[in-house]
Amino acid sequence: MKVKVLVTPKAAVLDPQGVAVRDAMKHLGMPEVHSVRIGKYLEIEVDDKTPNLDSRLNDLCRDLLSNPVIEDYEVVK
């Protein structure tokens, strides 16, 4: 079973990497871009029969995969 996790910077946090990419996109022929925010994308292959998958995965997302001070995460199945 494949689980996808998106880790994004919180809206209130500056994302200098995203600003740099936005400026590069504007210069490379797409001035219509307003903003870019860059996060991480994880594809996790896990046993189908994992007990309590949701809660354990959320714990790991909070403790290992994201920094809850500056990032949000979303688990997509």
Add this chain to the structure above:
Amino acid sequence: MKVKVLVTPKAAVLDPQGVAVRDAMKHLGMPEVHSVRIGKYLEIEVDDKTPNLDSRLNDLCRDLLSNPVIEDYEVVK
């Protein structure tokens, strides 16, 4: 209009960051994890009325946002 771009390492390419995260997840109480692959997630805010959005965005994904030698990208609307 918000466009999302997923950039992932190609299946044939080693992903040492993903292997490290997989091992950490196994050690932190989820031995059911088989594999983890880590890519980038971009949220791009762009004008609704951008002409030829799809083709221009694909060009930029290929030229700027991904390294086509080792990465695939996917545009999600």
